[in-house]
Amino acid sequence: MAAVPYIYIIISYSSLLVFYHFKRFDAFTFTQLVMLLVMPFFMQWIIGGFQASSGVAFWAILSPVGALMILGTRQSTPWFILFGVLAVLSWWLNSLFSMHALPIPSDIRDAFFAINMTGVSGILYIVMRYFQSQKAKVLEALAIEKSRSEQLLRSILPDSVAQRLHEAQGTRIADSHEAVTILFADIVNFTQISATLSPTQVVDMLNHVFSRFDQLATQYGVEKIKTIGDAYMVIAGAPNPRHDHAQVIADMALAMPALLREVSHEIGQSLEMRIGINSGAVVAGIIGNTRFSYDLWGDAVNFASRMEHTGLPNQIQVSASTYALLNQDYVFEPRNGVEIKGKGVVNTYWLKSKR
Numbered sequence: 001m002a003a004v005p006y007i008y009i010i011i012s013y014s015s016l017l018v019f020y021h022f023k024r025f026d027a028f029t030f031t032q033l034v035m036l037l038v039m040p041f042f043m044q045w046i047i048g049g050f051q052a053s054s055g056v057a058f059w060a061i062l063s064p065v066g067a068l069m070i071l072g073t074r075q076s077t078p079w080f081i082l083f084g085v086l087a088v089l090s091w092w093l094n095s096l097f098s099m100h101a102l103p104i105p106s107d108i109r110d111a112f113f114a115i116n117m118t119g120v121s122g123i124l125y126i127v128m129r130y131f132q133s134q135k136a137k138v139l140e141a142l143a144i145e146k147s148r149s150e151q152l153l154r155s156i157l158p159d160s161v162a163q164r165l166h167e168a169q170g171t172r173i174a175d176s177h178e179a180v181t182i183l184f185a186d187i188v189n190f191t192q193i194s195a196t197l198s199p200t201q202v203v204d205m206l207n208h209v210f211s212r213f214d215q216l217a218t219q220y221g222v223e224k225i226k227t228i229g230d231a232y233m234v235i236a237g238a239p240n241p242r243h244d245h246a247q248v249i250a251d252m253a254l255a256m257p258a259l260l261r262e263v264s265h266e267i268g269q270s271l272e273m274r275i276g277i278n279s280g281a282v283v284a285g286i287i288g289n290t291r292f293s294y295d296l297w298g299d300a301v302n303f304a305s306r307m308e309h310t311g312l313p314n315q316i317q318v319s320a321s322t323y324a325l326l327n328q329d330y331v332f333e334p335r336n337g338v339e340i341k342g343k344g345v346v347n348t349y350w351l352k353s354k355r
Helices: 003-022 025-047 056-070 073-092 094-098 106-156 159-168 190-195 199-220 245-267 299-309 320-326
Strands: 173-187 223-228 231-236 273-286 295-297 315-318 330-340 344-354
Touching: 003 025, 025 056, 025 073, 056 073, 056 106, 073 094, 106 159, 173 190, 173 245, 173 299, 199 223, 199 231, 199 245, 223 295, 231 245, 245 273, 245 315, 245 320, 245 344, 273 299, 273 320, 299 315, 315 320, 320 330, 320 344
Parallel strands: 273 315
Antiparallel strands: 173 231, 173 273, 223 231, 273 295, 315 344, 330 344
């Protein structure tokens, strides 16, 4: 009986040396699990059954628990079945073992019952508490990463679209909007300006300008669609319809020149912009599976871009469709006979102020 712990120590150190030499963790794990499973039952049989050994076989439960922690759920099942088989075998043969029970005083047996029960339960509690704390840390880390990913998604997509994309799980998102207003703004002579600056200075300048425009877009409740080089694009009326889509775009456009003058003063670089506005119907949504973005398609988008391209520095050029929505509340100057690619000669208007 006394030799059993020494055998356990010899096998343990031998398996550690094998593991150190061959780096085979699976062999080391298997050896330890076998000893944890077999030796407590072997001790119980030698001492004389369950009562005489003070239930020392309780320690064998650490074998399937260890297999569960190290090998996983599926691979731990055979170890638990083996534990059950040995437990049933010990119960069935207990009368045979008890016939050769050692004459151990009852107070010592009772003391070892307490030691075995508290020892096994204490180890199990500590192990499960440790894994529960690790589980809580993992769940907390996952929640933080999920929050970050959702914030990132909502920073590049409108909230309603981000929510739909999250629920759709890869389904194409495209909606038709019959009444929207689109604004394009472009820095005048950007190529010449950028030629006098380093690449870092160009990026810093654009970031300074467009960050202030982003604040303006948030202030007026419009959706920034994208920046294309030195061009800035926003829309009102999509993805969430609103009856005042033309008004909020007009108000933002009127605020942009004054804001650009402030930025010019801050960075010490004279900047001017052309702004074009058009109203109409578009299709808006997300296509593709990688590096997707919320975008717009339709003739109204192209015409808004033409309004910007054919405009003049520090002027806001609007189409006839936008003028029809705003002429009662805003001041305009007509600009007749503008050549628009694909449209011919059309009448446009300069937006000057709000009445």
